[in-house]
Amino acid sequence: MKSFRSVDVLKKPLMTLTNAVSIAFETNGKGYIGFIAELPGAFVRGRTEEEALSKVDREVRSYLKWLGIEQKWNYNTIVVQRHQSSLMVEDADNDILLNADKGTMSEEEFTNLIDLAWFSGETFLRIYNNAKFKDWVDEARIRKTFYGENPKSIQEIFDHVKNCQYYYLSRTKIKFEGKEKEFMKVRGFCLRKIEELYRKHKNSLIFEADSELWTLRKILRRFIWHDRIHGKAMIRILEKQKQFGIIDKYKDPFYFMEAR
Secondary structure (H helix, E strand, O other): OOOOOOHHHOOOOOOOOOOEEEEEEEEOOOOEEEEEOOOOOOEEEEOOHHHHHOOHHHHHHHHHHHOOOOOOOOOEEEEEEEEEOOOOHHHOOOOOOOHHHOOOOOHHHHHHHHHHHHHHHHHHHHHHHHOOOOOOOOHHHOOEEOOEEOOOOHHHHHHHHHHHHHHHHHOOOOOOOOOOOOHHHHHHHHHHHHHHHHHHHOOOOOEEEOOEEEOHHHHHHHHHHHHHHHHHHHHHHHHHHHHOOOOOOOOOOOOOOOOO
């Protein structure tokens, strides 16, 4: 079985960070979600584009601290892409294909990106494993979403993310049977299948599934994004548990709260 590297050997960012951070926005007019092209999976959200942009520095700081990279540069934020959508963007639904998702992907870029998707899964799993009250319901999360009932406990969030891993792999249209049950075994299975496709086609293929366009780079980015957006949700639940006196402390390995 192939093993993937964890962050201790990811000695540099996936892409060279210069003096600019590039944001690709998607909106339906009711909400905005922006993706940071240089940091795959990093994102900001807001009711307006300006509100989302105000959160870029916080997201960059938490992302780099997660990777153990000290921020040593000043940067400008540049909006490089805007995508109009009919989806429920205010609820984080999105289908944008970033310009950065297209084109060639070197061996080094692919290896770092697939290892980052592995490490992201490990980090998400660490939040879940360290949580004591996984079935505690956050009543504020009870609502309908575009994919059904909103996960309202750490257990429900975890199950959602675990199951969605096979969904992302299915965007490639390759045939597979999802048999693994453990979270990281599912992640490893999906990443190996993606690696097989990369060996054959690099990042040259564009897949269309349910009227949405995908590349291998986008699929890996979405793995990381999904870990982050739902990791934030679990941390918010843990923060509420702390405020209510249910727990004394919790671990935040993505550093979401420290970057606030």
